[in-house]
Amino acid sequence: MICHWEKIDGFRTLNELERFITWIEGQIQVGNAYEVPVDCRYAGEMMPERWFVCKDCQSKWRLVFPDPGYFSGLFCLVEGEK
Numbered sequence: 747m748i749c750h751w752e753k754i755d756g757f758r759t760l761n762e763l764e765r766f767i768t769w770i771e772g773q774i775q776v777g778n779a780y781e782v783p784v785d786c787r788y789a790g791e792m793m794p795e796r797w798f799v800c801k802d803c804q805s806k807w808r809l810v811f812p813d814p815g816y817f818s819g820l821f822c823l824v825e826g827e828k
């Protein structure tokens with residue numbers, strides 16, 4: 747099953763990140779998603795990250811927060827998990 751969630755390869759603005767967080771938290775509130783503990787991190791310990799599961803297909807996704815000037819952030823499927 748292909749997940750209907752879409753990869754976000756970098757947030758261009760803080761507003762875009764905030765809109766995404768509002769969306770994912772809305773998905774949790776209506777029962778389409780839930781949050782799980784972060785297992786293996788995308789980057790080092792210092793990079794804030796949250797993991798979410800899509801209830802439709804049980805795929806696991808990571809949100810890696812941006813680090814302005816270095817990294818624009820990411821929302822993507824956790825590799826090796828479906």
Ligand SMILES: [Zn+2]
Nearest residue numbers: 749750800803
């Ligand atoms: Zn899905």
